[in-house]
Amino acid sequence: MATSPLFTDLDQIFIILRNWLVGFLPAALRPATGIVLEVIAIVCVFPGLFALTTVFERKGLGRIQNRLGPNRVGPYGLFQPIADGIKAIIKEDIVPFSANAVVHFLAPLSLVVAVFMEFAVLPMGRNMVLVDLDAGLLFFFSMSVSTELSVFMAGWSSRNKYSLLGAMRAVAQMISYEVVLLLSSVSVVMIAGSLSLPKIVDAQNSYTGIFPHWYIFTPWGLAGFVMYAIAATAETNRSPFDLPEGESELVAGYHTEYSGFKFALFFLGEYLAMFSISGLGTTLFLGGWSAPFSFLTFVPSWIWFFSKVMMSIFVFIWMRGTLPRLRQDQLMNFAWKFCLPYTLLNLIVTALWHFMGEGWMRWVVCTAILVAVYVFMGRVEMRSEHFGPRRYRYAE
């Protein structure tokens, strides 16, 4: 807890700012205007972060691949997203002749709207959540699954075999990994006893000595976080799970036939999905806006939330620069034969953790079960798998 009033003010600066702005209006309009202001803040901040992240990503990938990355527009190429934005807006919007025009138009819109809705329930700082829903986590997931249909709409309406293949790959992959994503978050819900995201953060916001009670620092939390991170990477179609747009195979996947601003919307949607899913991972496992050490609580809570999210984004970029792309059958095998059973086991271990009560015993037992099963499933069982070339049933 911040002790000095200056730090408390800094922590709550956006709330104070909102109340000050709303204070100019008559009392009847205040609640509605407050909500509109919060929505405007979300709609401005995250696309801003998206612009920064595109430069960050291209620079980072450049570093990893031993080249410079964009360095022509502005100092260190920092104004590159502005140039890209202007280009996207003034480019001709091409709709293929045989495309299904209405669905082709609706797909990017519905995708971006659904992704923006996800931010409504994320607590971005102390008291900084747009709506504290009792079923917040469920809302988040119901919005994130709605994007699947948009991806399908985009791929199908383009009347292009690469688009359709990309969309089918994307939907199949998202459905498979969504199960893992949901089940790995359920273990957090079991311990926190609530689906409301601010309550989940509150449950983790206490300290033993200087160390926080984040769920990642428990055996089931660590296993759940690793599964969540894998599923989140697949869910956002990021490398090494970027088969839906694998540019060497499918041109660009489901958005092959999109140009100009509609393509920019897909691009935006993809990065916003990364932000929101990192934000949810931060909230569930990394303590949300709480500080990593008890002596750092004077730093404003929103700084912690956004630094954790940007750290996750950095890991996404790092993985993209390091790992090769998976093959479709490997992807499905990994989801259904390893991730899903392991996440189910993690649920049982979480229940065990809950019922064993305080003490060192539960640390030993839970860790032993998780490690033993990982070694058996991931190491011993995998030895009997053969990794030869895939035999295509219909291509022989």
Added chain:
Amino acid sequence: MNVVFYLLAAITIGGGLAAVLLKHLVHCALATTVAFAGLALLFLQLDAQFAGFAQILVYIGAVAILIVFAILLTRGSELPKDGVFSRSWFVGLVIAAGVFAVLAWAVLQSVRAVPQQTAAPAVTVRDIGNALVGRYVLPLEIVGLLLTAATIGAVIVAMHEKERPR
């Protein structure tokens, strides 16, 4: 009954009608999704958060995708030559009207059976969870078993048959 209710009702019924009347099967599937979304919003308007979000998660996230996959995998997405309307539409209409009459009767009866409550009951997700693993645990288990059996059955039906040595 207010403006929001009529708007949502219009969206739901419009989606349902479009699903029946549109010519292209994929368009019909998307129109069904609109109807599902309208239903979810109606649940939310009644303060049933859990039911509303579960409706979106299950129906838009899974059922709509399933329908779309089924259409694409069975090559039914081409337009049929002899119109989209079935010749036995009258029978369908009678059955639909019958089902609607029974449901409407049941709903109207339930209003009379349960006295009007003045305050809306506040049901949290926690209460629903407790009810599911407490009072309704047996139905839940039975549904779970049934779904598992159905899944295994589907996998066996779809399984690639190995060629037997002759």
